[in-house]
Amino acid sequence: MLKRLFGRGSRSAAPRDTDADWEEIGRSNPYFGVLTDPRFKTENLNDEARAAFFASGEGDIGRASKVLKRRYSDFAPASALDFGCGVGRLTRALAAATGDAFGVDVSESMLAEARRSAPSGASFGCNLPDRTFDWIVSIIVFQHIPPERGYPLLKALMERLAPGGFITLQFALYRDPRHSSVPGGRIVMDQDFTLVSNVAALRDLAKGEMVMFDYDLTVITAILFAAGITDLELSHTDHGGFHGAFIHGRKAT
Numbered sequence: 001m002l003k004r005l006f007g008r009g010s011r012s013a014a015p016r017d018t019d020a021d022w023e024e025i026g027r028s029n030p031y032f033g034v035l036t037d038p039r040f041k042t043e044n045l046n047d048e049a050r051a052a053f054f055a056s057g058e059g060d061i062g063r064a065s066k067v068l069k070r071r072y073s074d075f076a077p078a079s080a081l082d083f084g085c086g087v088g089r090l091t092r093a094l095a096a097a098t099g100d101a102f103g104v105d106v107s108e109s110m111l112a113e114a115r116r117s118a119p120s121g122a123s124f125g126c127n128l129p130d131r132t133f134d135w136i137v138s139i140i141v142f143q144h145i146p147p148e149r150g151y152p153l154l155k156a157l158m159e160r161l162a163p164g165g166f167i168t169l170q171f172a173l174y175r176d177p178r179h180s181s182v183p184g185g186r187i188v189m190d191q192d193f194t195l196v197s198n199v200a201a202l203r204d205l206a207k208g209e210m211v212m213f214d215y216d217l218t219v220i221t222a223i224l225f226a227a228g229i230t231d232l233e234l235s236h237t238d239h240g241g242f243h244g245a246f247i248h249g250r251k252a253t
């Protein structure tokens, strides 16, 4: 079975400027680019929809806190880094939870929207700050970054985790064959766990298209272990046949 899984290998995806895609998405449809619900399209966005959008961030951070509190009774982070913060959906909730949250995003247009009504305790920038944080969070972000860029970014992120600090990370890992045509670097498996070869013609897509990349859990854990994050909890996510995982964990003190 292992030979079948790994024997055919997955070639890496053709290079694509996903940063330019996100700048475009941030300019035209920043909220819908984060959560693809018609209520969040720019033309439909009203106060009620905005409130629902940010409430979903509080829900996500509340659930992550619960998992970490259950596993680590002393979970009480005083700072948080939100990698790929978009318009600040999670950063706001992290600011409320810790009093000191920093959101990083590659898209200036997303950051401009995030700063527009940022609560106290939340700040934003396009570079990883040169300091450490008690909690590093990244949800629905790495799946949009080609893995060859994403792995070094993960390493750089983990270098900013304080001793004893916590992580909440989410990755796309593989998908059902019915999604084999969705553009991106794909790991497609059938029900016998046979790996289907998977390269998309990313260069031919229009700018502003959303692409999805699957990551290799072996590489992820190698990076985390090397950074001293050796206690991990994994939970399955399944978005209609797109399979992935939430990884919660803690760095040794």
Ligand SMILES: C[S@@+](CC[C@H](N)C(=O)[O-])C[C@H]1O[C@@H](n2cnc3c(N)ncnc32)[C@H](O)[C@@H]1O
Binding pocket: 018, 019, 022, 023, 033, 034, 035, 083, 084, 085, 086, 087, 088, 089, 090, 104, 105, 106, 107, 110, 138, 139, 140, 141, 144, 145
């Ligand atoms: C689907 S949104 C998720 C936003 C936020 N994490 C949330 O859950 O509300 C993905 C975000 O990742 C950002 N992003 C994509 N590539 C990035 C990179 N290389 N570095 C930092 N942010 C990136 C995009 O600009 C976008 O704002």
